[in-house]
Amino acid sequence: MDMKAVSAIQKFTNARPAAAIESYAQARPATEPTPEETPSVMESVGKVALDFAQTLQQSEETAKASMIGDADPHALVQALAQTELAVEAAVSVRNKVVEAYQEILRMPV
Known part of the structure; x- marks a missing residue:
């Protein structure tokens, strides 16, 4: 070199x-993060619930459109996959909350 x-x-x-x-x-x-930009827990949960509901609604509309022939099968499969993912995520969160609640109940007072 x-x-x-x-x-x-x-x-x-x-x-x-x-x-x-x-x-x-x-x-x-x-x-x-700045304090004024940090959302509260309730705001975060509300936003997640709203996104979940919108995902389900969009999937339902796509399924209806597919039944009458207005949507292609690819869009239907994609909508169903998004719905499945959203439901699985919601169930996982629910299971974790129930598990945490049960742990709290088992704590000695």
Whole structure:
């Protein structure tokens, strides 16, 4: 290896950590949440419930359109897959909540 290549590699390896530290320092304030932007738990749960209901409604509309021949089969399969995923996620969350509630009931008072 010639000296120019070694020098360039050394400059690159020395400059890389410094650049990474600087970019992290600049990006860190952007990633910290501000108190006024943080939604409450009830707002988050309400948004999730609304998204779930909208997913079910869109899937139902696609299924109805498919039955009368207005939607292609691919759209129906995609809507059913989205509905299945949404229901599985809702059931998982419900199971975790029930499990946590049962753990609380088992705690000695």
